[in-house]
Amino acid sequence: MNARSDPRRPTRVRSKRYATLFACIVVVFSRVAASYDAAPHIAHILCATLAVAFALPAVLGVGYTCFAALLVRGFFARSCAQPSSFPSVTLVKPLCGDEWNLEHNLTSFFEQDYPGPVQFLFGVHDPADVALKTVDMLRARYPKAQVDVVVDSRLYGPNRKIGNLVNMLEHAKYDVLCFADSDVTVERDYLLHVVGALQCPGVGLVTCVYRGLCAPGWWPGFAAAATNYHFLPGVVTGLALGRARPCFGQTIAMERAMLDRIGGLTQFAHHLAEDHAIGCAVRRTGATVSIPPFTVRHACVETRFTKLFAHELRWSRTIRSVDPLGHLGSALMHPLPFALLAVLMSEGAAWAWALAGIALVARLVLKWQSDRAVQQTHRGLWLLPMCDVLSFIIFIASFFSSRVEWRGFSFNVDGNGLLSPVHDE
Structure with a gap:
């Protein structure tokens, strides 16, 4: 094989160039180091x-x-869309452990000013999960509410939340599905605004921006500040510039027909940012993702610096992976x-x-x-x-x-x- 046909030759040429450049840099720095009088000037x-x-x-x-x-x-000066009808809604709430403010978070969903029927569907992987005690308390406090609990340990990938949701959907009664995390608190008009946005022409999914709700302690304040004054303005600015195409797991509402159209949730069991992937799947159908002008409150509970740093770093690397x-x-x-x-x-x-x-x-x-x-x-x-x-x-x-x-x-x-x-x- 001659040199011209050698597939490794371009690599060798580049290697020689890099070696020559490195040698030149070494020579320059050696001469600078040899001239003590020139070093301060170069540093300046x-x-x-x-x-x-x-x-x-x-x-x-x-x-x-x-x-x-x-x-x-x-963004927040706009008015929210009002629903033209009040369809039945299944609120899908995955649970895992005794989270801070869990009872208050879940109670805010039970006290909605929504006239249509609502099914409260909770799911856990472990029958001994302590979060079920909170569900029992709410079931006793709101005896007229439709409350169903799914205990199912099946997983479909490393994303345990997706596994929980897939197991729960087998028991969802209604065609309007509203997925909401357990560490979220909402206002009484939350469902009205979400359903109103979902009924707008061309909308296939509704999601919400969120702000931080601090747990007691020093470090949760840092997490809330990062959410309120970095994340939230960044999303609003990205939307205005047409750069952001977000979908947030704190709230994802869609109709069952749309969920079937994108192929269900099991396909997202290997995604870290499953919410972003779901939003992308809905947009690929030609439907839009609506973000109404109100916020939900997301609990910031990292009470130690190591936990705060790990959580924020995971979030930052997640954003880098989906939108470099x-x-x-x-x-x-x-x-x-x-x-x-x-x-x-x-x-x-x-x-x-x-x-x-x-x-x-x-x-x-x-x-x-x-x-x-x-x-x-x-x-x-x-x-x-x-x-x-x-x-x-x-x-x-x-x-x-x-x-x-x-x-x-x-x-x-x-x-x-x-x-x-x-x-x-």
Whole structure:
């Protein structure tokens, strides 16, 4: 075989080029190191360059933050669609363990101002699951409610939630299905808004944005701040720009015919972000995913830093796996950390401190607008800068691995968001 036909030749050529480039870099740095007088000058130029490099995304991030503040206000100023009829609804609630605020969360679904029939369908894998005690309490408190419980240990993949839902659907009585997580609290008009949105022309699925509801303690406040002032504005901005195509497991409502049309839920048993995959499947049918202008409240319960970091990192890596470009663009959601890096690299230059101050003010304005839009109390201002820095660290860490921890198990996530178990030796 001659050299021209050798399939390894391009690789060898590239290797030689990289080796030559590396050798040149080594020579340059060796000469700089040999000249002690030149080293400080080179270091100063390098730091100045990095300062400008960090200042650029900070400036863009300030612009993004101000834009997001306006969009959040406009998004929640819209009116929710009202239902033209009140079809029977099956509320599908997977349970697992005695979660914080579980009784209050579930009670909020029993106290809906919805005139149509509602079946409350709960499911667990383990007959000894302590969450069933809460269901028994609610059954006694609301004796007229249609309450059904499914205990079934069958699994169809590593996603245990999907296994629970598939088992429960065999017992769903009605054709309007509303899947809602157990750590969610809703207002009394929740079902009215969801059904109203589902009845709009062309809508195949309804999902909801959510905000954080803090458990007692220090760290849950960080998780809630990340949800309220990073996640929520990011979703609203992505929708306005046509970049976001979300679907959130906190609420997924659809008709049984649509569920059958996409092929059921079993196919999502190997997905980490099964909610995102369900939304994509519905959109492929030509139907739209509606996100009405109200929020549900999602419990933030990570009471230790390690749990908080692992949870937020899993979420960040999940987003990276399903939307790599959008995840990279979310760097603009961190203007304050970038500005602080510019301060550090510029050795405290006045312009860098001014940029950091502007970034902080922009973030506070976004917080104020977000709280006002969802009618939430203004508090925790002092927590926002620390939350921004922590969120930025998690954002950077999300690029270094595809491994996630989920309910005590380790998985790798591929480019399609599929889970594969990690077996540590």
